[in-house]
Amino acid sequence: MMDSLLFSKPFTFLACPPIAELKEAIDALNTLPGHSRWLKEENAIRREHVPAFVEQSRQALEALVPGRSFMVDSLADRIRHTPRVLQALREYGPEVAAAAHSYFYWRYSADVLGRAQGIPRSALERQFGRVAARDGSHKIIWGCPCCDHPARYQVDGLLANQRPARQGGFALECDHCGHQERVYAGFLHYGRLQCQCAACRSYVGVLAYDMARAARKLAENLDKYAWSQAAETLAEIQEYKDEFLQMLQRRASPSRNAISFALEVASGRHQSMPAILASLDPGLKGCMEKNPRAWALLCELLREGVVDNEYLIYEEADRERVALQLSLLDEPSSQTEGLPQKNLETLLQGYQPASRESFVAWLKASMQLKIFTGKFCTAVEVTWKPNAQRCEIVAGSQVEHAQPLAHDAAARSATSFVPHLKHLPHTDAEIEAVTLLRSLGYIVVDPAVIEAHGYAKLEESTPLNK
Known part of the structure; x- marks a missing residue:
């Protein structure tokens, strides 16, 4: 039934x-002050802070397993190209894998080096999963976007502004004005609603009147x-x-x-x-x-x-x-x-x-x-x-x-008779397009009809002749 x-x-x-x-x-709530500044200053972050992040990650990995960073370096090309998960990266447990992920991210990822030189995030996710690289392992002191006083930043990744789908993340806390912000995996949590600093409270208040x-x-x-x-x-x-x-x-x-x-x-x-x-x-x-x-x-x-x-x-x-x-x-x-x-x-x-x-x-x-x-x-x-x-x-x-179409096709094949085509032969691109549409189910035509219209070069193994 x-x-x-x-x-x-x-x-x-x-x-x-x-x-x-x-x-x-x-x-407009998504345009948080720190988020905008982070995107604007990513090149400065790469230049001034990433070298320190790489060294911190390397030291953390070496402290867990001496010589592990050299092994990770040797696997860089394989991680870029292999569709399989390399068990060598996980054989020491989740803590070592997280440390290796952090080192590999700051040393080789496309977020840091750019698309041309870096390894795509998808390749890292295949090896390490969709997790932030060592959550909270890197900290810097940088200006608060609301009051310009020194604020504490916790950095877990760049936002990769060269791609539409931004990932990575950071969090900041300012002891002077109280501004708090947290941005991860492109989802901003509407931080201004939760932040109690004067700038965010004023912004949300004005927005309430406007809406x-x-x-x-x-x-x-x-x-x-x-x-x-x-x-x-x-x-x-x-x-x-x-x-x-x-x-x-x-x-x-x-x-x-x-x-x-x-x-x-x-x-x-x-x-x-x-x-x-x-x-x-x-x-x-x-x-x-x-x-x-x-x-x-x-x-x-x-x-x-x-x-x-x-x-x-x-x-x-x-x-x-x-x-x-x-x-x-x-x-x-x-x-x-x-x-x-x-x-x-x-x-x-x-x-x-x-x-x-x-x-x-x-x-x-x-x-x-x-x-x-x-x-x-x-x-x-x-x-x-x-x-x-x-x-x-x-x-x-x-x-x-x-x-009858099948019968006509058999008779035509036996006599080697090919009807005169009034139109130009179909190009390989057209044949390929018809084959694809037929395999997806959008075109249902008898093979004899296809042959009668100039598709005789299609091989027996194509979806059109199944």
Whole structure:
């Protein structure tokens, strides 16, 4: 029995007014003073401090296992190229491996030496895992970005500003003004919300006043926006069903994806809808939930009639609020039971601009609900299942059309007759592209048809002729 698939249309709140204005203001929280200065001064850090970091790491490694640093040096080329984990780096336990990681990072990594000379972070992660290099092992005294007095920095890695995905990290504490900051793996923890120094408190206070009007409008529009997404989902479904009826009247040919789906259903190789969809689009394997590509594919198959669906929608008087709740609370967790509802109440109540604590609580609730970044499902339960009758018709028509083509191809091969091509022969690049698309399931064509259109050079082992 073929399983049905419960899948509602994914959407984001990014088009809900005035979320763009709020998101821009929240993104400004990422530009912490120390973070900006660290990126600006990375070259100075490499020049002035990295040599000391290398020596400190080497001494720490040698103190644990004498001669270990020379062994690490000898493995540099192998670490760069080997896809395997070198057990020689871990045979002395996690403490020695962490020390070796620290030495290798500051001595050879691309963060420090640059892409042209250094070893990529991915190669280090393959050997040592996704861990910071000796957390807190290197300390420097440097100016505080808020008051310019000496502050204590704890350095675990550079932010690698030559790459979009910044990694590494540092932490600082200033005894003079109280500024605190911590940046790791590109995630900034919204440090200004937690820092109690005068500069950060002032910044957050000004931001609260600037965002108050937009936050109030967001709360007013969230309910209606969530409901409009649900209503539009129903309209979209009905539109595709109407298109299928029109296609039947025109006796139009089914699409390639529809043919592939029908053949997969008829073959019985897959026992669930997600497995069939993943066979059509390998990119959907293991990531069906809240995936717009899955929705687009399902809608195409609905328009072609090879799938059918049923849907349920909440239509009570308070349907707008319910649509919002269903969208936001679709991932209940025993560890956070009651927390999403509390966050939603905080979000819709808004905050008092004069109260910094009220603004921080509102902002944290918004971030925990992922209003500004997450994908959500519309408040419509859509159950998809194959249309067995339509799949049987489509699959049967393909079998009927395939048989004479195969016969013609055999006769043509026996007489060595090649029809005159009215177009130029296809280039190797075009053949390679067709082969790739066929192997991914996007093109389903009988090999005889391919040969008739000039693809005779394809070898028997290619996916096109399987």
